[in-house]
Amino acid sequence: MAFFLVFIGIAFIHEQTNESMYKEGLLETTIVPIMIPRLDGDRLSMTVRTEENEKLQVVSYIKEQKYKEQLEQIKPGERCRVKGNLEIPSSATNFYAFDYAEFLYQNKIHWVYNIDGPISCKNTNPSLYYSFQQYRQNQMKKLESLHLEMSSLMIALLFGDRFYFETDVINAYQRLGILHLLAISGLHVGIIVAALFYSMIRIGITRERAQELLLVFLPIYAIFAGAAPPVLRATAMTFIAICFWRFQKKLEPLLSISIVFFLYLMLDPYAIFQLGFQLSFAISFGLILSATWIQSFSTHYFYRLIVVSALCQFLSFPFIVYHFYEQSWFQLPLNLIYIPFISLIVLPFVLASYLLYLILPVITYHLIHFIDPVMLFIHRFLIWIESQLNVYILFGRPSSFVLFALCTIMIYTLVLLERKPHYWIRKLLVVWTVLITFHFINPYLQSHATVTMIDVGQGDSILIEFPYRKAVYLIDTGGTISFPKEEWQIRNSAFEVGEDILVPFLKAKGIRKIDKLILTHGDYDHVGGVEGLLKHIAVDEIIYPVGELDEGEINLFKIWSQHQSNLTFVREGDKWKEGNAYFKVLSPSGDEEGRNERSIVLYLYMERISLLFMGDLEEEGEQKVIENYPQLKADILKVGHHGSKTSTTIPFVSQIEPSLALISAGRNNRFGHPYPKVIETLEEHQVTIYRTDQDGAVEIKLKQGKININQMMQ
Numbered sequence: 001m002a003f004f005l006v007f008i009g010i011a012f013i014h015e016q017t018n019e020s021m022y023k024e025g026l027l028e029t030t031i032v033p034i035m036i037p038r039l040d041g042d043r044l045s046m047t048v049r050t051e052e053n054e055k056l057q058v059v060s061y062i063k064e065q066k067y068k069e070q071l072e073q074i075k076p077g078e079r080c081r082v083k084g085n086l087e088i089p090s091s092a093t094n095f096y097a098f099d100y101a102e103f104l105y106q107n108k109i110h111w112v113y114n115i116d117g118p119i120s121c122k123n124t125n126p127s128l129y130y131s132f133q134q135y136r137q138n139q140m141k142k143l144e145s146l147h148l149e150m151s152s153l154m155i156a157l158l159f160g161d162r163f164y165f166e167t168d169v170i171n172a173y174q175r176l177g178i179l180h181l182l183a184i185s186g187l188h189v190g191i192i193v194a195a196l197f198y199s200m201i202r203i204g205i206t207r208e209r210a211q212e213l214l215l216v217f218l219p220i221y222a223i224f225a226g227a228a229p230p231v232l233r234a235t236a237m238t239f240i241a242i243c244f245w246r247f248q249k250k251l252e253p254l255l256s257i258s259i260v261f262f263l264y265l266m267l268d269p270y271a272i273f274q275l276g277f278q279l280s281f282a283i284s285f286g287l288i289l290s291a292t293w294i295q296s297f298s299t300h301y302f303y304r305l306i307v308v309s310a311l312c313q314f315l316s317f318p319f320i321v322y323h324f325y326e327q328s329w330f331q332l333p334l335n336l337i338y339i340p341f342i343s344l345i346v347l348p349f350v351l352a353s354y355l356l357y358l359i360l361p362v363i364t365y366h367l368i369h370f371i372d373p374v375m376l377f378i379h380r381f382l383i384w385i386e387s388q389l390n391v392y393i394l395f396g397r398p399s400s401f402v403l404f405a406l407c408t409i410m411i412y413t414l415v416l417l418e419r420k421p422h423y424w425i426r427k428l429l430v431v432w433t434v435l436i437t438f439h440f441i442n443p444y445l446q447s448h449a450t451v452t453m454i455d456v457g458q459g460d461s462i463l464i465e466f467p468y469r470k471a472v473y474l475i476d477t478g479g480t481i482s483f484p485k486e487e488w489q490i491r492n493s494a495f496e497v498g499e500d501i502l503v504p505f506l507k508a509k510g511i512r513k514i515d516k517l518i519l520t521h522g523d524y525d526h527v528g529g530v531e532g533l534l535k536h537i538a539v540d541e542i543i544y545p546v547g548e549l550d551e552g553e554i555n556l557f558k559i560w561s562q563h564q565s566n567l568t569f570v571r572e573g574d575k576w577k578e579g580n581a582y583f584k585v586l587s588p589s590g591d592e593e594g595r596n597e598r599s600i601v602l603y604l605y606m607e608r609i610s611l612l613f614m615g616d617l618e619e620e621g622e623q624k625v626i627e628n629y630p631q632l633k634a635d636i637l638k639v640g641h642h643g644s645k646t647s648t649t650i651p652f653v654s655q656i657e658p659s660l661a662l663i664s665a666g667r668n669n670r671f672g673h674p675y676p677k678v679i680e681t682l683e684e685h686q687v688t689i690y691r692t693d694q695d696g697a698v699e700i701k702l703k704q705g706k707i708n709i710n711q712m713m714q
Contacts, residue, residue: 003262006266007265007266007269010265010266010269011269014268014269014270018105018108019110020054020110020111021052021054022054022086022110022111023086024086024087024088024111025085025086026083026084026085026086027083027084027085027086027113028081028082028083029050029051029052029081029082030050030051030079030080030081030082031048031049031050031056031058031079031080031082031113032048032049032050032077032078032079032080033046033047033048033058033074033075033076033077033078033080034047034048034049034055034076035047035076035133036076036133036136036137036140036161037071037074037076038163039068039071039072040491040492040493041485041488041489041490041491041492041494042061042062042063042068042485042488042489042491043059043060043061043062043491044058044059044060044061044062044071044115045057045058045059045060046058046074047107047109048080048113054110055107055108055109056086056109056111056112056113057089057104057109057111057112057113058082058084058112058113058115059112059113059114059115060084060114060115060116060119062489065486065488067118068488070118070119071119073121074119074121075121075123075126075130075133075134075137076126076130076133076134076137077123077126077127077129077130077131077133077134078121078122078123078124078126079121079122079124080119080120080121080122081119081120081121082113082115082117082119082120083115083116083117084113084114084115084116084117085113085114085116086111086112086113086114087111087112087113087114088101088111088112089101089104089109089110089111089112091713092696092712093455093692093696093697093712093713094454094455094501094505094696094697094712095452095505095508095697095699095712096397096504096505096508096509097501097504097505106270106273106274107270108270129223132220132223132224133223135224136159136223136224139158139159140155140159140161140164143155143158144164146365146368148368148369148372149372149373149375149376149379150350150368150371150372150375151164152164152165152166152169153182153346153350153375154350154353154354154368156182156183157182157184157188157346157347157350158224158225158350158351158354159224159225159226160183160184160225160226160227160228160231161226162182165182166492167492167493168383169379169382169383170182171386172379172382172383172385172386172387173382174324175324175326175328175386175392176328176330176331176334176382176385176386176391177313177320177327177328177330177331177334177335178331178334178335178338180279181338181339181342183228183230183231183276184225184226184228184230184231184234185230185231185233185234185280186230186233186234186237186238186284187343187347188225188234188347189218189221189231189234189235189238190234190238191347191348191351192221192351193214193218193238193242195351196210196213196214196217197210197211197214200213208246211242211245211246212246214242215239215242215243215246218235218238218239218242219235219239221235222235228276229264229271229274229276229277229280229281230276230279230280232260232264233257233260233264233280233281233284236260236263236264237253237256237257237260237284240256240259240260241256253288253291254285254288254289257281257284257285257288261281261285264277275319275323278319279316279319279320282315282316282319283312283315283316285414286311286312286314286315286410286414287308287311287312287315289414289415289417290311290414290417293417294307294308294311302336305336305339305340306332306336309332309335309336309339310332312335313327313331313332313335314410315410317406318398318403318406318407318410321395321397321398322397322398322403325394325395325396325397325504325507325508325510326392326393326394326395326507327392327393327395328391328392328393329391329392329393330385330389330391346375349371353367353368387535394507394510394512395436395439395440395510396439396440396443396507396508396509396510396511397508397509397510398439399439402435402438402439405435406432406435406436409428409431409432409435410432412428413425413428413429413432416428440510443465443469443509443510444468444469445468446467446468446469447467447468447703448467448607448701448702448703448708449464449465449466449467449581449606449607449701449702449703450463450464450465450699450700450701450702451463451464451465451611451636451699451700451702452465452697452698452699452700453638453662453664453690453692453697453698453700454478454501454502454505454692454697455501455664455692455696455697455712456477456478456479456497456501456502456529456664456692457478457480457497457666457667457669457692458481458525458642458665458666458669458671458673459476459477459478459479459497459525459526459528459529459664459666460475460476460478460520460525460526460615460616460638460642460664461474461475461476461477461478461497461502461529461664462474462475462476462613462638462662462664463475463505463506464604465509465511466578466579466581466606467579467580467607467703470578470579471515471516471578471579472511472513472514472515473514473515473516473517473518473578474502474514474516474517474518474533475518475520475602475613476518476519476520476526476527476615477497477498477502477517477519477526477527477528477529477530477533478497478498478501478502478525478526478528478529479497479498479523479524479525479526479527479528479529479530480495480496480497480528480529481524481525481528482494496529496532497528497529497532498528498529498530498531498532498533498535499529499532499533499535499536500532501529502529502532502533503532503533503535503536503537506533506537507536507537511537512537512538513537513538513539513540514533514537514538514539514540515540515541515578516540516541516542516543517530517533517539517541517542517543517565518543518600518602519542519543519544519545519600520545520599520600520602520613520615520616521545521595521596521598521599521600521615521616522544522549522550522552522553522556522595523595523596523616526615526616527556530542530556530559530560531559531560534560534563534565539563539565540565540566541565541566541567541568542560542565542566542567542568543568543569543570543600544567544568544569544570544600545569545570545571545588545598545599545600546569546570546571546588546590547588547590547591547592547598550595553595570585570600571585571588571589571590572585572586572587572588572589572590572628573585580606580607581604581605581606581607582604582605582606583602583603583604584602584603585600585601585602585603586601586602586603586625586628586629586632587599587600587601587617587621587624587625588600588601588621592621595616596615596616596617596618596621596641597617597618597620597621599614599615599616599617599621599640600613600615601613601614601615601617601621601625603632603634606702607702607703607704607705608704608705609635609636609702609705609707610633610634610635610636611634611635611636611637611638612632612634612636612637612638612656612658613638614637614638614639614640614641614647615640615641616640616641616642616647617640617641617647618640618641618644618646618647619646619647619649619652621640622640622647622648622649622652623649623651623652625652626651626652626655626656630655632655632656633655633656633657634656634657634658635658635659635660635707636658636659636660636661636662636700636707637653637656637658637660637661637662637687638661638662638664639661639662639663639674639678639682641673642663642664642665642669642671642673642674643663643665643673643674643675643678643679643691644671644673644674644675644678645675645677645678647678648678648681648682649681650681653681653682653685653687654685657685658685658687659687659688660687660688660690660700660707660709661682661687661688661689661690662690662691662698663678663689663690663691663692663693664691664692665691665692665693666692666693667693668693669693674691690709690711694713695711695712695713696711696712696713697711697712698710698711698712699711
């Protein structure tokens with residue numbers, strides 16, 4: 001209780017002092033990079049500190065290759081004179097999405113600094129900390145310059161930096177549940193400290209001096225290793241243990257980790273929101289509390305490895321499912337193979353190779369080059385498993401209640417592991433299973449329908465969930481329009497709507513399959529996310545408008561055909577039912593010219609509410625629809641063509657008489673959508689307007705004629 005009160009008090013102080021002295025707009029100042037700058041294609045990002053000692057997140061887009069070569073020389077601790085604009089960080093605009101503004105706030109950063117123009121830096125007597133950071137940066141650049149598969153692995157295991165991995169490789173490690181093996185933790189620190197200690201003893205240094213030298217070494221190593229939560233936890237615990245060892249005092253591991261946990265949160269209360277902090281301490285506490293039980297389970301190394309791996313998976317489950325929504329059932333067997341491989345072979349090889357590289361770089365290069373094909377094969381094999389085999393169980397994001405209950409049961413189970421009889425543990429595991437099962441089936445117990453306008457920027461995507469989740473429809477996927485780039489501009493982690501917005505959103509909701517993917521037409525801002533979606537979510541049927549396909553559409557169909565989804569072309573008059581919901585296609589007839597005019601116009605009647613989805617249909621098409629269907633009305637209108645001036649005319653709105661209008665448009669888009677005249681027309685007809693550029697994602701729950709609306713940005 002005392003710790004809790006102290007933590008609340010210190011957290012309150014941090015919260016009150018976490019504010020900015022700057023205002024939005026132009027700023028010319030001197031900055032000091034406090035971390036290693038990141039260059040990814042034509043994008044520079046780095047965390048800096050200003051003359052007024054405030055942290056900023058720098059983002060700069062490079063226009064010419066020669067400037068990129070200059071920026072690659074920036075080092076931590078240098079003083080740089082810059083000019084740019086302070087911008088408010090973007091908040092999450094979709095439900096369950098990563099909140100960048102909140103992330104920066106928890107790191108005491110309030111602004112994104114968009115630098116416009118050259119960056120002039122001088123390296124003037126860096127402090128000891130920055131000298132270590134510069135050495136770390138130089139060593140990582142040397143390893144990267146080897147251009148080998150082992151380079152990124154060596155950088156990760158030596159310096160705690162996973163930036164240099166290919167995106168596909170790091171995704172495979174993460175989704176398969178073995179990403180922790182690329183993080184520097186207690187195992188790495190233990191091996192290095194033990195090797196140094198026994199080496200010093202061998203060359204004649206006394207035990208006491210060796211212990212004191214290790215106390216000097218550990219803080220320096222923490223900086224070299226990236227100072228991430230697992231690194232700080234492991235080095236701090238080792239530091240405390242050596243201190244007690246030096247003075248011949250006994251220290252219980254539980255007390256050691258409790259001290260580190262307390263001090264860490266006192267220095268940075270916001271760390272409790274970091275996934276790395278949560279996993280590192282949860283697993284460490286769990287293993288310490290269950291150490292006696294593990295030791296009594298078996299003396300055989302392999303059996304203990306099974307128990308420890310299973311326990312780690314149990315301890316990490318609530319956090320992994322909350323942040324990533326799914327768990328790989330292949331994680332346990334893969335860890336049983338990969339943990340010994342990394343611990344007993346790769347890590348010692350990396351440490352020995354790096355030390356040899358400092359002395360004999362040419363010989364070491366050939367040695368690493370010899371082993372490189374092995375890691376290349378392993379990484380390609382992991383990518384194949386991740387992409388081709390269905391080794392995941394999708395749970396969706398648990399509610400706060402379920403998450404709290406799972407964590408409570410987890411803690412109580414660890415306490416009971418030290419006691420007998422163990423039948424209470426079996427009862428708790430039954431409760432754990434019931435909770436997970438309840439969470440798993442909860443969407444299938446909801447009696448209302450849900451329509452969500454997803455914020456995909458300048459594009460369209462609408463999700464329809466039927467009552468009791470009897471079916472799931474997705475209308476369009478949005479898409480990121482990209483332009484040709486030179487090789488130096490291409491980013492390793494480029495943004496893609498399908499994989500970066502749609503797939504995480506659907507997984508967070510626990511959606512494992514799309515019954516119908518309705519693509520209103522072939523414009524990229526409506527279908528560009530299809531490929532990314534099909535890689536991760538099964539789609540039973542793709543619905544597309546009838547008509548002559550152009551070359552761009554044919555190329556898209558070739559890509560989509562690689563996935564096992566049925567393809568159906570629809571035209572005006574087609575209709576079907578899904579449960580008690582009624583669908584009818586009002587357009588196209590098949591003889592229209594142009595993609596927009598061939599848009600699918602879809603009428604839906606569900607839960608005594610009528611909805612009309614207009615695709616990108618423009619004025620001529622709207623006139624045709626109301627002429628063909630003079631009695632057509634709709635309670636909810638998805639406005640056509642993002643609210644452009646060529647759609648949503650007065651005659652059309654007058655006949656449809658919607659009470660609610662949905663407009664999907666990107667913030668500050670170059671097309672000026674939605675057009676002011678469209679907004680004026682809707683307001684004159686007393687239509688309530690929701691638009692993604694202002695409201696973010698909009699969720700509409702429908703039940704028996706009642707509408708309940710929840711918008712992401714209030």
